[in-house]
Amino acid sequence: MTTQTGDLTVAFRRFSTDTETAARVLSRALARGGDFADLFFERRETGLISLDQQRVEDVERAIHLGVGVRVLAGDATGYAYTEDLSTDGLYRAADTAAAIARGGGAHEAVAAETVATPSLYPIERSTFDAAALDKLALLRRADEAARAYDARVTRVTVTLVESVKDILIVTSDGRVVTDHQPMLRFTVGVVAEEGSARQSANEGGGGRVGLEYFDAHSPEDAGREAARIATTMLHAAEAPAGQLPVVLGAGDSGILLHEAIGHGLEADFNRKKTSNYSGRVGERVASELCTIVDDGTIPSSRGSINVDDEGNLPSRNVLIEDGILRGYLHDHLSRQHFGLDPSGNGRRQDYQHVPLPRMTNTYMLAGPHDPEEIIASVERGIYARSFSGGQVNISNGDFVFSVTEGYLIEGGRITAPVKGVNLIGNGPDCLGRVTMCGTDFELSDGRWTCGKDGQSVPVGVGIPTVKISSMTVGGSRT
Amino acid sequence: MSQTVRELESFAASVVERATAAGATAAEVFARAGVETEVGVRDGAIETLQQGSPKSVGLRLWRGDKSASTYATDFSADAIARVIADTLALTELVDPVPEAALVDRELLATSSPELDLCDPRIAAMSPDEKLELALACEAAALAADGRVTTSGGASVSDATMARALANSHGFCFGYAESYTSIGVEVIADDADGKKRNGSWSSVARHRDRVLSPDEIGRIAAARAVRQLGAGPIATERMPVVFDPRTAASLLGMLFSVLRGNAVEGRSSYLADRLGEAIAASRVTIIDDPLMPRGLGSRPHDGEGLPSRRVTFVDAGVLQQFALNSTNARKLGRAPTGHASRPASGAPGESSSNLYLVAGALAPESIIDDVERGFYCEGLMGFGFNPATGDFSSGASGRLIEGGKLTRPVSEVTVACAFPDLFGRIDAIGSDLVHDRSTCSPTIRVSEATIAGV
Numbered sequence: 039m040t041t042q043t044g045d046l047t048v049a050f051r052r053f054s055t056d057t058e059t060a061a062r063v064l065s066r067a068l069a070r071g072g073d074f075a076d077l078f079f080e081r082r083e084t085g086l087i088s089l090d091q092q093r094v095e096d097v098e099r100a101i102h103l104g105v106g107v108r109v110l111a112g113d114a115t116g117y118a119y120t121e122d123l124s125t126d127g128l129y130r131a132a133d134t135a136a137a138i139a140r141g142g143g144a145h146e147a148v149a150a151e152t153v154a155t156p157s158l159y160p161i162e163r164s165t166f167d168a169a170a171l172d173k174l175a176l177l178r179r180a181d182e183a184a185r186a187y188d189a190r191v192t193r194v195t196v197t198l199v200e201s202v203k204d205i206l207i208v209t210s211d212g213r214v215v216t217d218h219q220p221m222l223r224f225t226v227g228v229v230a231e232e233g234s235a236r237q238s239a240n241e242g243g244g245g246r247v248g249l250e251y252f253d254a255h256s257p258e259d260a261g262r263e264a265a266r267i268a269t270t271m272l273h274a275a276e277a278p279a280g281q282l283p284v285v286l287g288a289g290d291s292g293i294l295l296h297e298a299i300g301h302g303l304e305a306d307f308n309r310k311k312t313s314n315y316s317g318r319v320g321e322r323v324a325s326e327l328c329t330i331v332d333d334g335t336i337p338s339s340r341g342s343i344n345v346d347d348e349g350n351l352p353s354r355n356v357l358i359e360d361g362i363l364r365g366y367l368h369d370h371l372s373r374q375h376f377g378l379d380p381s382g383n384g385r386r387q388d389y390q391h392v393p394l395p396r397m398t399n400t401y402m403l404a405g406p407h408d409p410e411e412i413i414a415s416v417e418r419g420i421y422a423r424s425f426s427g428g429q430v431n432i433s434n435g436d437f438v439f440s441v442t443e444g445y446l447i448e449g450g451r452i453t454a455p456v457k458g459v460n461l462i463g464n465g466p467d468c469l470g471r472v473t474m475c476g477t478d479f480e481l482s483d484g485r486w487t488c489g490k491d492g493q494s495v496p497v498g499v500g501i502p503t504v505k506i507s508s509m510t511v512g513g514s515r516t
Numbered sequence: 517m518s519q520t521v522r523e524l525e526s527f528a529a530s531v532v533e534r535a536t537a538a539g540a541t542a543a544e545v546f547a548r549a550g551v552e553t554e555v556g557v558r559d560g561a562i563e564t565l566q567q568g569s570p571k572s573v574g575l576r577l578w579r580g581d582k583s584a585s586t587y588a589t590d591f592s593a594d595a596i597a598r599v600i601a602d603t604l605a606l607t608e609l610v611d612p613v614p615e616a617a618l619v620d621r622e623l624l625a626t627s628s629p630e631l632d633l634c635d636p637r638i639a640a641m642s643p644d645e646k647l648e649l650a651l652a653c654e655a656a657a658l659a660a661d662g663r664v665t666t667s668g669g670a671s672v673s674d675a676t677m678a679r680a681l682a683n684s685h686g687f688c689f690g691y692a693e694s695y696t697s698i699g700v701e702v703i704a705d706d707a708d709g710k711k712r713n714g715s716w717s718s719v720a721r722h723r724d725r726v727l728s729p730d731e732i733g734r735i736a737a738a739r740a741v742r743q744l745g746a747g748p749i750a751t752e753r754m755p756v757v758f759d760p761r762t763a764a765s766l767l768g769m770l771f772s773v774l775r776g777n778a779v780e781g782r783s784s785y786l787a788d789r790l791g792e793a794i795a796a797s798r799v800t801i802i803d804d805p806l807m808p809r810g811l812g813s814r815p816h817d818g819e820g821l822p823s824r825r826v827t828f829v830d831a832g833v834l835q836q837f838a839l840n841s842t843n844a845r846k847l848g849r850a851p852t853g854h855a856s857r858p859a860s861g862a863p864g865e866s867s868s869n870l871y872l873v874a875g876a877l878a879p880e881s882i883i884d885d886v887e888r889g890f891y892c893e894g895l896m897g898f899g900f901n902p903a904t905g906d907f908s909s910g911a912s913g914r915l916i917e918g919g920k921l922t923r924p925v926s927e928v929t930v931a932c933a934f935p936d937l938f939g940r941i942d943a944i945g946s947d948l949v950h951d952r953s954t955c956s957p958t959i960r961v962s963e964a965t966i967a968g969v
Contacts, residue, residue: 086861090781093611099602100587100860117566121589137643138565170609193782229782229903238783238903277908279931279967280751310558312668312703314711390568427898429910433668433703433713434743436927438897438910458906460899460929462967512899512908512929512967516753 243483277513292499340484401500405475656733668701714740776843812953818857875944
């Protein structure tokens with residue numbers, strides 16, 4: 039892993055400010071007391087280009103520029119954001135955020151020292167610098183492959199979304215850090231129709247990557263895969279309802295971990311004692327086959343960060359080891375509350391939002407079982423391959439996730455496709471029923487976005503093929 | 517606020533003028549600016565005090581039949597000149613799409629109805645007033661029932677926003693709007709170590725329309741406590757009664773497939789069903805953007821078309837899709853005044869005040885009639901497939917036995933494809949309250965599948 043410090047001169051100039059002004063704003067933020075203050079400058083440029091029915095119909099570009107000023111006083115947070123980056127604008131935001139502190143002496147901000155960060159996502163060929171025609175060619179290749187796959191494909195939409203986010207964080211405890219965060223997301227949407235039957239499917243991926251992403255992930259493959267799922271699921275049967283064994287395919291099924299346990303281990307919920315995992319470190323919360331990790335340092339992955347949005351470095355945090363709960367995911371507030379080191383999980387959607395403990399890339403390590411042996415062990419059950427999303431109730435651990443490509447398993451073999459499958463379970467119950475764990479670990483291609491308290495952040499998930507001995511399958515056939 | 521509206525109107529109009537001077541053959545500019553705040557408390561003390569002053573401008577510029585969209589937060593003359601130049605350059609990448617032309621001039625609104633959407637008292641409230649409301653709400657929730665053990669926090673949030681839309685047909689109207697809301701979450705500890713959370717919030721355009729902190733707190737506590745001891749029931753087909761909140765979520769999903777984007781994109785199961793029965797004959801669904809103080813009300817839509825009341829489903833028959841100009845032209849129909857205007861990007865389609873028309877039955881009598889069924893009070897997950905209408909969602913609520921609500925139920929799914937679900941609505945309550953932008957009375961579906969143990 040290489041390290042970098044970013045070019046701070048460029049970073050400060052980007053936000054029309056300098057170190058001295060930042061120090062004065064921080065001092066002003068702490069003028070009414072308060073224990074800690076930070077400034078989060080952000081410039082985010084996003085581009086979208088989409089091909090619909092072989093026409094380039096939509097091209098968009100956006101530039102977001104602003105700053106958030108935060109003051110912490112005990113467990114309380116004062117926060118203000120503005121798009122006005124003038125010194126007066128910064129002072130006004132600092133005064134607003136400062137109002138959280140009521141009494142206590144003024145603090146001086148400590149002189150800032152630059153934090154070196156890893157360089158987890160060097161870009162070879164930035165999509166922003168690429169010729170527009172080169173990008174359009176990628177869209178057309180995916181479109182043509184999807185159309186050629188099957189005559190029942192009636193609509194193809196291909197979208198490329200690119201963004202670069204430049205952040206600059208200055209903290210009152212003396213840290214200054216900057217990062218350049220690229221993101222690419224490529225999506226092929228297909229509708230297949232036959233008579234009155236209709237089905238849609240999406241496929242794609244991306245990450246903190248440039249055009250080199252397409253060397254290993256061809257647009258044609260994404261187009262064909264979307265077409266394959268839509269046509270396969272076109273005549274899928276209604277799913278059964280009730281308790282069945284469920285085999286989750288490698289990769290995207292990692293959303294199970296994200297919902298079943300990841301959110302419940304975000305330490306804001308545990309600090310407030312509103313999670314069903316509160317106070318359970320050292321207890322068994324999953325079968326011994328389960329070792330689950332949140333790791334913000336996977337090169338080029340969608341959920342990775344060189345630095346979190348509070349200026350702390352990312353790390354590989356073991357959440358569950360052989361089924362035993364080992365720890366939580368922290369932001370500045372929660373790690374202070376629990377008296378721990380930073381875990382590098384303080385993340386925010388943008389400068390308009392406060393940081394919260396969030397996941398990065400959450401995954402389960404590979405186990406001892408041959409994936410084919412796992413399928414063969416199921417007499418009658420469900421094989422789930424891809425998903426549209428999931429949700430969890432943090433308090434009681436109940437979670438649900440929706441399958442977009444699923445099949446029956448009959449006599450140890452994958453058979454007919456089934457539609458409308460929703461899987462519901464309870465975090466500790468479900469992870470306690472992981473009875474087989476495959477050797478075929480896979481990280482999902484970068485496509486997942488996590489929502490919490492109205493804030494979206496990009497995340498990664500990963501998992502090998504796993505068998506859950508029994509789960510509630512929410513089909514309609516009884 | 518009215519001064520900000522006037523300023524934004526003239527700013528938007530000036531950007532349109534500059535864009536056409538720079539070579540745009542047509543232009544549409546949407547600007548917004550305002551203030552939003554939130555005060556949060558937990559365990560009797562302030563936890564968060566947040567304030568932001570968002571502002572942004574979105575441009576859609578045309579060169580002939582080619583258009584591109586951009587967004588910026590910097591209103592300075594230099595920045596706007598750069599954005600205009602960038603937008604015009606981007607149009608070179610686009611294929612000609614005649615259907616995506618600027619809205620037709622003769623369809624534009626020529627006046628702006630007064631809908632009383634902004635309450636100046638909201639922006640004038642002090643942080644201390646909001647703090648007191650939040651503290652009162654949390655205290656009421658904690659005191660409402662001895663079994664409530666933990667607070668997840670209470671908050672008061674609000675926004676006062678000015679918006680203005682201008683285009684090169686000479687349209688230029690702005691308006692101000694406000695929201696304020698109070699919400700709280702509390703937890704009751706269950707016997708098996710599970711925690712049962714209950715939350716409630718109330719939102720309104722005007723301060724005096726929000727429920728009292730006491731009432732919100734009592735509802736949140738009741739929702740937590742009534743889930744104590746909840747668990748799955750056996751897998752079974754049974755009648756399902758959806759409470760007003762969960763019924764409104766179903767209505768929101770149905771609207772998503774009435775949008776022109778879904779219909780024109782062939783990803784709606786209703787794409788070919790105009791004029792056909794898509795729901796039981798007792799079902800009528802209306803969208804009314806002109807309700808004074810309505811949470812979803814708007815004087816004109818996101819392209820400047822006049823707002824009007826639309827009946828989407830009349831006595832079970834699908835009458836209309838929600839269409840912006842582009843999708844209307846592609847489908848060979850007239851736009852319906854449902855263009856939405858995201859801060860960034862081209863218009864989509866959105867509902868305003870969407871509701872299922874109330875029936876005559878008291879909600880209690882809808883439950884009274886059920887020998888064995890499920891009363892659904894919570895839905896979870898993303899289990900609706902717009903292309904097929906298949907629906908399966910995580911659910912919580914209570915079992916109905918002999919016409920009475922009995923044991924609490926969680927960790928089950930409710931599944932029923934939408935054509936069946938809306939076709940099987942056999943009772944509609946009289947309890948429609950417009951307390952959200954999408955609202956429904958209690959409804960009963962004669963049969964759906966509950967999957968559990």
